[in-house]
Amino acid sequence: MRGMDPRLERVLFVHAHPDDETLSTGAAIATVAAGGGDAVVVTFTLGERGEVRAERQPDVDHVGVGEVRRQELDQALRALGARGRRIHGWDDSGMSWIRSGVAGPAPDAPPTAMGMADPDDLADALGVVIEETDPTAMVTYDADGGYGHPDHVAAHRASVIVARRYDLPLYVRTDRPADVAFPLEPVRQRVLDALAAHRSQLTVEGDDVVHVGGQRRPLDAVEHYRLIETRPPRRTRWLLRAGALLAGIVIGVVGTFSHQQVPWGILLSLVAAVGFIGGVRAASGSRPMTIAAVLGVVGVIALIAIDPLGRGAFGTERALVPTNLPGWLWTIVPAAASLLALAWPDAEATRRIRMAAMSQAQQRRPDTEPTEGDRQ
Template sequence: MDHRLERVLFVHAHPDDETLSTGAAIAAVAADGGDAVVVTCTLGERGEVRPERQTDVDEVGVGEVRRAELDQALRALGARGRRVHGFVDSGMQWLADGTAGAAPDSPETAMAKADVDDLADALGVIVEEVDPTAIVTYDADGGYGHPDHVAVHRASVLVARRYDLPLYVRTRARADVAFPLEPVRERVLAALAAHRSQLEVRGDEVLHVGGQTQRLAEVEHYRLIEPRPARPARWTLRIGAGLAGAVVGVIGTFSHQQLPWGLALSLLAAVGLIGGIRAATGSRALTIGAVLGLVGVVALVAIDPLGRGAFGTERALVPANLAGWLWTLVPTLVSLVALAWPDAASMRRIRMAADGGTTTGREGDRP
């Protein structure tokens, strides 16, 4: 598979997840000339640490130690990092069924307690900045049930749907895409070695800080769960919106001088079409199509750029009277408002900012 034109966003909850779960894929994308961007949602602040790193932890804290390790791991993999701010590690406890759960004393800002829409909004800011061609994250169970991993999966699904992006999840069985470890083994081993507060590589196995062992996967398998909608279908919708706008523009141009109902119905149709598309779909692209169709027709007739009169009749279709000016200006003003109106994700970010909440931040290429 040629990854030279790919820009892939790998979304993870904690430092070291990126290498343990998707290290071969990240390294392969980077090695083939693609752009691998790793998003980390917390610094694993509540994680255990190996004894040899305890002195560093005592000086700067667990989060800062793991941040530095993540920087080193990303350099080894050839990736760059981004960080979602406003959420912290939930901690972990093993449940009776063998899966992982949040620590009983996890704080209110823990990912396990986060609203999935807020997490998706924060991730969406990074998606808009990076403009990826695909997203990769955990499967629905987070790999082993960790609630932070599950939260990241759910938020990634929402973001993939909002931005029409394909979403791949790591799976144990053969699926749609496979990345063998061998071509990038040295990169992955170097990245694992960077996370020395959390693990130790022993041959073909990883020894975790909690005593668990994990065998290195010789092949990483990924399943496509959110395919990108076909581009021709999207363009068809945009063209359809443009044609609908043109139809309303033509009918309104011929009928707006019939007072009062012709003008009222023409304006109602124009406002309803533009505002309705923006409100119902939230899509600026579809709204732009309708605006170009409707306002374009009115502008060509009313402004008369060729200077020959509308259909050679000296502005007979849109005369310079009150009805003509209303038909010329009202659809234009409604179009500007509809295009400028924030979408649902933006409104949530505005409310969070007004409440003093934290969304996301950017620290150069640091995670």
């Protein structure tokens, strides 16, 4: 968001419940939209366990809390000028107050609660939205979720994983001046209209927001956001790569000396080599770290097979990698696994491939009806 033309911005705001988008990031959403950018709000749950103000109770009795809050979210997004995306599969966790202003998990959270979900599962679902919307930046809660709500914390963790996978800048809301600031005043009416839409949860009295539970807090005159580092520091990355290289060397040496022991020697050597190379690629998603692992394993095999120390080149009687079945397997299989791991597209490349395919499909069908999310 920093240093870019607002008209080119496509910002994904990641939230857990309806009304979070306005209470936490309303000024930012409205500012992006008012500046000609594309503000997309993704919501994981419908706040099914939220309390309801008395005047909205008849509607809740008729259609349920979730449907009421979904309708309110649609209205709020229209007021802010944003588009909406809904992630299905998880429900509101609820919460309990640990102390004043600090929330924690609810003792009766359902099995489908967002706060109990695997962060990688949440990230996978969020990744689908990333591929659909192709944002230039992401925004979500800080690591503590603002005040400790388990769903907010889960949204932050999933956002960090996704930002790392897709190499996207991630901004989190903070109470202190940081990297980006959005004043309320230029978009005040939009934000007030959005707050008014969430009438089952809150009301606005003067410059204060009054929540259904009676909590009162003033409207923030300025929203502050901090850009966080979702990848390890550069020095740490180099240490990890060095570790991958060293581990690869160890596997290559041990495997070379043990692969002639049939069947367990060659089997364990191949499992260790292929599993290590593939595991580094899958776990880190980093091609440089994968290259380090490959250099360690395959580099050792190649050097020993070529045998510059004179113990016998590949295929000779004295060779450590002779021309028999285990020797060929130990030479070819790790090399093939290395090529596959290095050629495998990373998340960013996959996203761009899918976005290009979607764009071409859209061009072939210019009269395609907009999705429900686009109508919001």
